[in-house]
Amino acid sequence: MGKKTKEIDPDLRKLIVKLRDEGKTLREIGKIVGRAHSSIQRVLENFDLNGSIRSKPRSGRPPKLTDREKRDVLKSVKLNPRLTAFKITQDIKEKFNKDLHEDTIRKILKKEDLHARTARKKPLISPANKRKRTDFAKKFVQEPAVFWNKVLFSDE
Known part of the structure; x- marks a missing residue:
């Protein structure tokens, strides 16, 4: 099956009709506008039937939201x-x-790439643990840099 291309825009359709009126063949018009002669033929047939270069209305439900x-x-x-x-x-x-x-x-x-995610619930720190953490921090806050060079930190 052939590759589908986008719809031919109205300006190009006007040009196709103008070139036909100038006496060009379907293949000549196709080479000028860069489309297959069958596409040119379809545009011209629609123009001859409807007298307009506008697209036919599409089927399908219109969107609910603007x-x-x-x-x-x-x-x-x-x-x-x-x-x-x-x-x-x-x-x-x-x-x-x-x-x-x-x-x-x-x-x-x-x-818009906005996908649903659930925020994880994390346990709160109990008052007793808050006190213990604060006491620990106060105990070691005055230690010199030499002391901290001997400490091994781990993220586990």
């Missing part, structure tokens, strides 16, 4: 990374009066 609303979602997450998709969905409903599913928000965040 680009501005998506930016608002991203901004709120960057300001508070601990927001849940459910909470963002509620905020959108209040701000923009749009009913969304949480998965819609998750897809928007995933597209």
